[in-house]
Amino acid sequence: xxxxxxTICAPTTAIGGALAVVRISGPQSLNICEKLFRPLxxxxxxxxxxxxxxxxxxxxxxxxxxxxxxxxxxxxxxxYTGENSVEISCHASPYIIRKILxxxxxxGAVSAKPGEFTQRAFFNGKMDLSQAEAVxxxxxxxxxxxxxxxxxxxxxxxxxxxxxxxxxxxxxxxxIELELDFGxxxxxxxxxxxxxxxxxxxxxxxxKLASSFKLGNVLKNGIPVAIxxxxxxxxxxxxxxxxxxxxxxxxxxxxxxxxxxEDTIVIDGIEYRFIDTAGLRETSDIIETMGIKKTHExxxxxxxxxxxxxxxxSAEFINKRVLSIREMIGESEKRLIILIxxxxxxxxxxxxxxxxxxxxxxxxxxxxxxxxxxxxxxxxRFRLSDIVVKEKxxxxxxxxxxxxxxxxxxxxxxxxxxxxxxxxxxxPDDLIAIDIRQAIHYLGEITGEITxxxxxxxxxxxxxxxx
Amino acid sequence: xxxxxxTICAPTTAIGGALAVVRISGPQSLNICEKLFRPLxxxxxxxxxxxxxxxxxxxxxxxxxxxxxxxxxxxxxxxYTGENSVEISCHASPYIIRKILxxxxxxGAVSAKPGEFTQRAFFNGKMDLSQAEAVxxxxxxxxxxxxxxxxxxxxxxxxxxxxxxxxxxxxxxxxIELELDFGxxxxxxxxxxxxxxxxxxxxxxxxKLASSFKLGNVLKNGIPVAIxxxxxxxxxxxxxxxxxxxxxxxxxxxxxxxxxxEDTIVIDGIEYRFIDTAGLRETSDIIETMGIKKTHExxxxxxxxxxxxxxxxSAEFINKRVLSIREMIGESEKRLIILIxxxxxxxxxxxxxxxxxxxxxxxxxxxxxxxxxxxxxxxxRFRLSDIVVKEKxxxxxxxxxxxxxxxxxxxxxxxxxxxxxxxxxxxPDDLIAIDIRQAIHYLGEITGEITxxxxxxxxxxxxxxxx
Numbered sequence: 053x054x055x056x057x058x059t060i061c062a063p064t065t066a067i068g069g070a071l072a073v074v075r076i077s078g079p080q081s082l083n084i085c086e087k088l089f090r091p092l093x094x095x096x097x098x099x100x101x102x103x104x105x106x107x108x109x110x111x112x113x114x115x116x117x118x119x120x121x122x123x124x125x126x127x128x129x130x131x132y133t134g135e136n137s138v139e140i141s142c143h144a145s146p147y148i149i150r151k152i153l154x155x156x157x158x159x160g161a162v163s164a165k166p167g168e169f170t171q172r173a174f175f176n177g178k179m180d181l182s183q184a185e186a187v188x189x190x191x192x193x194x195x196x197x198x199x200x201x202x203x204x205x206x207x208x209x210x211x212x213x214x215x216x217x218x219x220x221x222x223x224x225x226x227x228i229e230l231e232l233d234f235g236x237x238x239x240x241x242x243x244x245x246x247x248x249x250x251x252x253x254x255x256x257x258x259x260k261l262a263s264s265f266k267l268g269n270v271l272k273n274g275i276p277v278a279i280x281x282x283x284x285x286x287x288x289x290x291x292x293x294x295x296x297x298x299x300x301x302x303x304x305x306x307x308x309x310x311x312x313x314e315d316t317i318v319i320d321g322i323e324y325r326f327i328d329t330a331g332l333r334e335t336s337d338i339i340e341t342m343g344i345k346k347t348h349e350x351x352x353x354x355x356x357x358x359x360x361x362x363x364x365x366s367a368e369f370i371n372k373r374v375l376s377i378r379e380m381i382g383e384s385e386k387r388l389i390i391l392i393x394x395x396x397x398x399x400x401x402x403x404x405x406x407x408x409x410x411x412x413x414x415x416x417x418x419x420x421x422x423x424x425x426x427x428x429x430x431x432x433r434f435r436l437s438d439i440v441v442k443e444k445x446x447x448x449x450x451x452x453x454x455x456x457x458x459x460x461x462x463x464x465x466x467x468x469x470x471x472x473x474x475x476x477x478x479x480p481d482d483l484i485a486i487d488i489r490q491a492i493h494y495l496g497e498i499t500g501e502i503t504x505x506x507x508x509x510x511x512x513x514x515x516x517x518x519x
Numbered sequence: 520x521x522x523x524x525x526t527i528c529a530p531t532t533a534i535g536g537a538l539a540v541v542r543i544s545g546p547q548s549l550n551i552c553e554k555l556f557r558p559l560x561x562x563x564x565x566x567x568x569x570x571x572x573x574x575x576x577x578x579x580x581x582x583x584x585x586x587x588x589x590x591x592x593x594x595x596x597x598x599y600t601g602e603n604s605v606e607i608s609c610h611a612s613p614y615i616i617r618k619i620l621x622x623x624x625x626x627g628a629v630s631a632k633p634g635e636f637t638q639r640a641f642f643n644g645k646m647d648l649s650q651a652e653a654v655x656x657x658x659x660x661x662x663x664x665x666x667x668x669x670x671x672x673x674x675x676x677x678x679x680x681x682x683x684x685x686x687x688x689x690x691x692x693x694x695i696e697l698e699l700d701f702g703x704x705x706x707x708x709x710x711x712x713x714x715x716x717x718x719x720x721x722x723x724x725x726x727k728l729a730s731s732f733k734l735g736n737v738l739k740n741g742i743p744v745a746i747x748x749x750x751x752x753x754x755x756x757x758x759x760x761x762x763x764x765x766x767x768x769x770x771x772x773x774x775x776x777x778x779x780x781e782d783t784i785v786i787d788g789i790e791y792r793f794i795d796t797a798g799l800r801e802t803s804d805i806i807e808t809m810g811i812k813k814t815h816e817x818x819x820x821x822x823x824x825x826x827x828x829x830x831x832x833s834a835e836f837i838n839k840r841v842l843s844i845r846e847m848i849g850e851s852e853k854r855l856i857i858l859i860x861x862x863x864x865x866x867x868x869x870x871x872x873x874x875x876x877x878x879x880x881x882x883x884x885x886x887x888x889x890x891x892x893x894x895x896x897x898x899x900r901f902r903l904s905d906i907v908v909k910e911k912x913x914x915x916x917x918x919x920x921x922x923x924x925x926x927x928x929x930x931x932x933x934x935x936x937x938x939x940x941x942x943x944x945x946x947p948d949d950l951i952a953i954d955i956r957q958a959i960h961y962l963g964e965i966t967g968e969i970t971x972x973x974x975x976x977x978x979x980x981x982x983x984x985x986x
Contacts, residue, residue, distance in 0.1 A: 064536060064537045065532040065533065065535075065536040065537070065611065066532065066533035066534060067533060067535075068532075068533030068534075068535075069530070069985060070532070070636075070658060070982075070983055070984075070985040071540055071985070071986075073532070073538055073540065073608070104572070104573040104575075105573065106591055107571075108571075108597075116667070117670055119657070119670065120673075120674075124573055130575075139608075141540070141606075143654070143658050144533065145659065145660045145661070145666060146660075147662060147663060147665070148657070148660070169537075190612055190615070191537060191610050191612050192612065193612045194613050194614050196614060196618075198614070199612060199614045200583070203584055203585075203586065206587075207584065207587075515537075516536065518538070
């Protein structure tokens, strides 16, 4: 897995745009670049240049000039990877990028694998594993909330605390194991009271982090919303109204592609994903009422259900529909918002009548809107953003978003649970030591102090090339 | 049009990838960045830093850290635009890019218009207009031939020569106009012999450059190829065979999207574009024979026509078809390649028989292939690349690819034609002076020594944002 004697290269920006950056990292970075780079100041030798210096010049292939470029030198350990590195900023022509990579590879570099730059940063101690994982999350972040969680994690986040608690546990494990060596002498190196205290602290942290995963996952991946309604109730009009404003806003920012926000909206920095809206939007309102099974599937995937009825529907009819959705929701924590659409076509009395006669439970909200006239949409947005109870997301809170971390934390908590009851029941120390070791192992997996090729493979495989 | 007192900003890399670069240029670049950048070494003030220096630090928005970035400073005149500039290399998250732009704009920068960085480089004398235009061509270049032409042009190419000849012409124009001032005194400041010599030189250059446009255009935009054949003759199999190898090759290069080479192949650095192949590839061989009108349209757009027949077709049948294609080609310089497909299903004698009995004219080639077994494809590639007579593209040749330059050169040539015949016919000097001035005007339009908001608007509108 590790091949740090090799010098790797890859484009690190996307195809397109005006400029592209090709990154080179490894022991031969400067020597390889020397062969293809002709500095404007011909007296300069790259190998003699300091880190954090910038050089203007040409990339050439024999007689041909490939491009005029800006080349930046980073020297170990002050680079992203911790190795000698070079970044070449060139024109973003597919031909030029290909040619520069070709020249680098001919010069002795090899193509970087996905995530290999970050993997080297991890191996060279520039970051621990959970920080490395956060790099990919940062790149993928589209909203302020997903960004905030990722950047906190990249900048240390919870891993420093986990690492220090793990070392305290390690000390206790060693002391207990030492006691075992003394066999019958009945010594007690590890203070049981202190041990209980530290175990309590670790377990509390593990439980707190594990319980943040649900919120973290929602903030990272967006909140799934299902729109349910009969034909012509205005589902697609509502969706378009919500999306359209969003798009106008986003398309003002240069370079933003509209495709990336297809059928998602961002409210207060949190993303809401509309489930399975392709059909809705393509065929407008004319699709048939979805069957019970299809509706059930949609509701299963959603955290929020928007049930759309019309102002002309009777309270009895709406109550019946709410009841059937409620049955599908069951005991889960899904929220239901009942939208009464087309308020523009009826009187206020009608609205008051429905308000009186529609029966709501907790976690259910009744809103009146006119999707066509875009009225009531702010109430809907407010209600949606209110659902992600915002108190939960104070800026100091550490939130985990990674299922690998979540699973490790659950294992930590279970092991420590056994340690605690073992201490109370006074079970033999060798059994207690095994459970402490297990907790230590899983804590180490989070930070990467304990790792395996399989774990690393799984993590870095999902990175893009060039990172 | 010019707003150089403003500081502009834009992302200069595409959305996607691992890293993104945001570029800032203008008088306030350093001051604006100072507000949002917190260097690792807190004692550093950006405004005090030299050009070509690199700084690691954080972009922050009040208390929030937006990203850890590398910031590079360029100082006037040693920057792309010739102004003070900063490049911020950040993680390529849509949120981070948006946030950095927002902070820059709040700090006093404005969004850069398409091509505005390059436009500033032009106004600040970093490059002439034809060089600026070449920047866009470089970014768009996908093949070695289109890249070579663009980079030659960006690095000065023909514009230095045009500019110097223009100045010689200017001298003569002034001398002739001086003679006119002396009215009846019959002085002759401008040596008519020298004038004829310089006009001949300029006209020869203009004609040579103008005549290179056709080749240049083809090299820049690719050579259009039409595939014509009856259903089941193997059109789509051939296309897939040609494209597939190409794709396998291209997809080895990280970050290359396959979409960009949809239905084009590159042979010897030159691109061949297959016209209207969507139908072919979607429906495989089962589409109906195209009508005469459709075939005519395809042939009209193409430089090369591939007519596909089968080895089991009779020579008589094929000759008839060749004849009808030949009629559609008419007097134009289009090339016809007759491909006899499915050689795997017949004997060699059959092939020899067809070779003897199919009648070819100049510019027509008969090739035998088996698209299914991929045999004969190298011959086809060789023949295609042979068509762009390669002797024309020696490395010293200057080739123009820009229709704006082409049109200006035609005007130059026409004006000088009139000057020459005027000199021979001894028409009045004031009329000759007008034509010289016109030639000077059009030469100036190429290099940008003469320009207008309209010309500049047309040119830079087609640039991407961030360049």
